[in-house]
């Protein structure tokens with residue numbers, strides 16, 4: 001039986017992870033390195049919320065997924081989404097949790113079909129860059 005520390009709880013989100021794993025991850029979110037990484041993405045994408053399209057300098061960086069052991073700035077930029085702090089970011093956090101739960105209900109023989117669909121949908125849109133913005 002796996003010890004509690006071996007469980008991958010990263011799908012829960014940073015604040016639940018703090019409760020389960022200590023303050024280490026949240027401290028990384030407070031670090032200058034994370035702020036520089038997130039601020040660079042915000043500036044590059046014009047502070048535009050990927051969910052509702054609003055432009056707001058308070059926009060927050062949302063991790064599309066979590067993987068145990070990765071530092072906040074070690075994720076691919078294309079998995080970082082920008083979201084309004086009060087409305088859109090909580091929706092994206094809830095959607096990430098729901099998505100993991102729903103994927104867990106897919107029969108293993110159907111996972112290939114689901115992954116093919118997700119690959120197709122995720123390639124339809126990419127994050128805007130300063131070069132593509134007019």
Ligand SMILES: [Zn+2]
Pocket residue numbers: 049050051052053054083084087088
């Ligand atoms: Zn928004």
